[in-house]
Amino acid sequence: MRLPPFDYHAPHTLEELLTLLAQHGPAARVMGGGTDLLRALKTGKVCCEHLIGVKGVQELGGVEFDEIQGLRVGAHAVLADVERHPAVRARYPALAAALDTLATVQVRHKATVAGNLCNASPCADTATPLMAHGARLELVRPSGQREVRVEEFFRGPGRTLLEADEVVTCIRVPPPRARLRTHFSKFSPRSRVDIAMVNLTVAMVLDGDLVEHVELFLGTVAPTPMRALRTEAVLRGQRLDAERIRAAAAAAQAECRPITDMRATKEYKARLVHAMTQRALESLAVVR
Amino acid sequence: MRRALVHLTVNGDRYCVAVRSNTLLVELLRDHLRLTGTKVGCGTGDCGACTVFLNGRTVNSCLTLAVEADGGEITTIEGIASPAGELHPVQAAFIEHGATQCGFCTPGMVVSAVQLLRDEHRPSEECIRHAIAGNLCRCTGYTKIVEAIEAAAERSGP
Amino acid sequence: MKPGRETLIGQRIPRPDARDKVTGAALYTDDLHLPGMLHGAMLRSPLAHARIRGIDVSRALALPGVKCVITGQDVPAVRYGNWRLVPELQDETALARETVRFIGDEVAALAAVDRDTALEALDLIRVDYEELPGVFSVDEALAAGAPAVHAEHPDNISLTREIDYGDLERAFAEADYVREDTFTTHAVSHAYLEPCSVLARAEPDGRLTVWTSTQTPYYIQCLLARTLGLRENEVRVIKPCVGGGFGGKMELRPWEFAAAWMARATRRPVKITLDRQEELAAGRRRHPVRIRTKIGFRRDGTLTGKSVTAHLDGGAYNGMGPTATFLIGNFGAMLYRFPAYRYRGIYVYTNNTPAGAMRGFGAPQALFAGEMQMNLAARELGIDPIELRLKNAMRPGDEIPGVATISSCGFRECLEEVRRLSDWDRRRAAPQPGQGLGLACYSFISGGVFNWFDTRYPFSSAEVKVFDDGTAQLTTLAADIGQGSDLILVQILAEELGLRVADVRLLTGDTAACPQSDLGTWGSRVTLMAGNAVREAAREIKHKLYEMVSLRLDLNVIHELECGDGHIYPKSRPSKRIPFGEVVAMAQRANRGRPLKATGYYTPRDCGLVSPAFSFGAQVADVRVDLATGHVRVQGMTTVHDCGTEINPMAVEGQLEGSIQMSLGYALSEELITERGRTLNASLLDYKVPVAEDMPPSRSRTVETYEPAGPFGAKEAGEGLACPTAPAIAHAVLEATGYCCKDLPIRPEKILEHLAGG
16 A cells, blocks of 8 residues: 655645646645545545645635634634634534544644545535535636535535636635524544544524524435435424424434445434434523 | 655754655655654554654644655654653653553554643543544553553643 | 562563653564665455466566565465464465465565565566355355365365263253353454564575564474475574564464565565555454354253354464364363363354454353353343352362363452442342443463474473673563563562562573574463473572572571572571672682573473463443444443462553453454455454543452462463453343344444344
8 A cells, every 4th residue: 555656746825726736637636634635545546646735825724713704714724723713612613523523633633624525525524514504615716716505515425516627715604693503413433533424413593492493414324415404394493392303303314315335234324313313403402 | 756855853853855755754754764663553544653743733644745744843752752861751651650562552642642731731531532542552452541641741730 | 479578579560661662762573674675565366266377477577676576386385384283284375376265365475675666566467367256154165065265175174173071962951941042253353553564684694584573483483494495493583572463473474484585585685564454454363253052051050061063264274273263162161160061163264364363362252152141041040140150150170071170260259359349239230221231251271282383392481591790681582562471571580589670681582592492472371381481490590599608608408598689598597698699600600600591491281281270250341322323332341350460460450451442342343344255444444443532441350369380370361351341241232222242243233123123
């Protein structure tokens, strides 16, 4: 198991980065922390002839928050810095919770949120919390720029809608909605740092026990992290009581589309979705 | 394939090493600089035996390119004790508490423990176990490692 | 046994090699570098069963930087294996000749100027395979008309083993309660942190020096000599620091042969280090075993008899399988008094990756079956599981007819104490939903007596030299692979000679320098066997030293002498002490300057067919099951065990704590997932060993017994402890949920299925 040969480039500006990408096209890969990419190159899952590191591009770094714009996470901001940012802990606790369980300390010191999304594993732990907060990615290419919602960004396992000459410059997360309650939950066979067998994020606004607003995102149980619209419909505008919660859990179990793999059968994963949805809703119901 | 000159400081010493683009940091350390304290246990960032400090933070050197370390500062296990050979409290505690058996996980484990104690002065047991979750050990069951880290934290003062 | 002076036995002395390990100075095989060194790599079969029609290495040889490529046709067709006593069992060649028999079977090896070139060159070797049908389970292999893995064994049975005593038919006829169960266990990896590595250098005179990560330098020496066509003394094997073995590094392996061969062919040193993917996919693993077992009790819980039939999925080669086949039968008969017992063990060839010895050597499998069955019987008999054990527990002096005599045995005490320590009675009287306590017990060997390697040497040897500066040197081939045997042997010697640990220098792991022989680390043999050899050498030295002291002090013949605190003195007149070094000087002068040294040996004789001594223990697992997800969390482990005298309690604790990690994984999270011989989860991400966060709190106690066969009364402490955890957890899950796991690992899905009424 070894890294195949490639050329490594370390651009200092966004312009340089885009030029390199355009120059080398599909034979090039952009590298943030490299913890997924280098692993995939070693095992032969991925090949490329040119690796372009983004860490040298100053404007792609940083984690900032303000009450108007919300959170901006630069493309090469590492997971540890995002997780420790006071605004993330205070205002986006589901994201903080996901980051705390994502892999190990060593990986969190190097891996990036952007990389986690671009890697596009259906079990990406940052995906469902970001989706629950309506996060968007800013994408830039020589011909212009665009913003896409995280939900649209994923296209399939390992696939995003990123074009060959396009890069993520940052992730923008709007300021949280007033009275928004969120809950991130992850199930893994070993400790928290293990890869998720199922993960999910619920976001909800309650008026008393009336569900004013709800969004439920499930990870690992479909080709991409998915929104459970039918389950939401069971909850929206309803009273969040024990029976409603049970019904929502059953709906989520029916709505998810896991596959059987060497980690677990699809029936078991669906059962996990049921249990985790139920618990997530129960915990949100008691939060004051 | 391009070659590059990587300038880096390792354990306080400055080096200039010619590497290929696909040379890993752990290979630079072990093969080029003959600092063999950092180990390769898996090559995929799962076991933590290759853990080193890069610019003040622990990383898996088997998932880091040597070129990424250009201009950087590395501390390996060989640089944890003082230049005069005085052991770090973590190292002394590992010895005293029987936290090493085969010793292969020990360098990475010590480096991770040093990182933890820089971040948290009095970590709880749960915090310690979470902090070393990326360092596998097959001999000790982690018990004496956790005890040693607790003892080192206490010795390091408030 | 406990002298008046301060004793080193029972002291929590830190390991002297710890400083090197915490500073990164300790050298493991891959850390070694020699001038001109080449890097080697192994080409492995991608098919589970195939005929090799031809191999074209020309493109690999032509790659700049490649210095040597070898296939099975380039080297002598010498079969090898650890079972030299029964040559038919030696069924491996280093490189496949005509047939490959598992995915990962070594087909070729090459050496190049660097690792990258070596790996690139591997891709350039063309092998023309003709795929053959394969068998991937015991049932497939034993089915009529199944393809043969080895032509010499058309029925795919490599060997069988039988044990029979007592009248089993009568035992079952007389029983008030009989039950029969079938259990299966799965394949797991040793997952030692240090991948296998070897560095070979050919000496100018044709001899060979080989550094290798091994538990058994002596076996490697002998088998390398055999396969290379050299004399044993022409091969020198050196064991550097080893990063764990757990049974997976006790055989000659193809890369050791290949590195040695290529080093001689190129006249350059050759290093081969495996990567983790190779280790997990093609390395040795624990035998999956199917055990069908029938047991009979009287109404009051007294055992009448037991029969065990075990089928081992050995994979493509024998390896250490024959030993495991023998031992499963022995372990099935341990712990309890069985008036009648029958064992049939069948070792089956399949095209799966070959299994090998792994910590416990068949006992984890045998005890998973045996202990779960005892617990199931206890439930149906309405007898408390601990009571059921107590009723039948072995005692000192018990005999397994024709097989073994139990000398020291603290089993009953372990049971009583674990009941108390785990709060057994109170917890069981007030069961909580989703929570439960489970019990399992173990007994294990302190080294094996059977000479399957057919060594012509003593099983353990230790040379002791003493010097007039008050120091001693211990030279032995006994191999510390991380378990701490080096310190234990030094403690034993220092204790004997009245020196401090710091006064004893140790030289180990070099077949050219250390006395022949020591069989290495396996079967928990080192403390007892090498420890006894050390004591024998020490006694001889002391005899000479006492002669000098007696002469100098003109002692009455009735005086007993003693070593202590760096001096030698009459026990009744300690003030007349003489410094150790001074006495050595006297002895040397008396012998015209010749240095004082002695070599001690140990070979187990006249102690049955299995082992000179057996450890015992009982363990309780406290488990909480999430009834919605089936997730099992172990809340606590309580262990009480009898290892005789604890020479170093900190080392013993370390063995227990490590055992819990390994067997927690065995019970819950570790599994080599295979499909038609292909390992699907060959990475440490997908092969899930417990991490620090997974470990349960653990309490333990030792019960002190004194084993006459062991040095200072010591027995094994390191393998037996790896056996009870899986059945204890399975029992606890049964108590917590009603789900009875008979097929490891314990799966949350199965728990949920059971809870749902499936």
